[in-house]
Amino acid sequence: MGLILIELCDYNLLAPQHLEKIAAHPEVAVMSYDCLNICGMCSMRPFAIVNGQRIFAPTVEECVEKIEQKVNEEIEKLA
Numbered sequence: 001m002g003l004i005l006i007e008l009c010d011y012n013l014l015a016p017q018h019l020e021k022i023a024a025h026p027e028v029a030v031m032s033y034d035c036l037n038i039c040g041m042c043s044m045r046p047f048a049i050v051n052g053q054r055i056f057a058p059t060v061e062e063c064v065e066k067i068e069q070k071v072n073e074e075i076e077k078l079a
Contacts, residue, residue: 004074007049009036014046
């Protein structure tokens with residue numbers, strides 16, 4: 001398992017398939033859960049939790065970009 005954890009809710013608009021490129025990094029693990037107990041967030045907009053920080057955006061594409069940026073920041077911290 002990686003040092004950077006991306007957590008997704010199964011009911012989210014953002015699915016693990018959207019993060020395949022990001023998950024290719026050996027430092028990254030993507031986990032999908034039935035529920036992340038952030039009630040209503042998954043039905044309002046795409047989101048993920050990256051190392052405990054909520055990342056969200058109006059569209060899946062924008063959310064993936066923000067997640068990739070956050071992952072790159074986390075990888076830089078590890079270097």
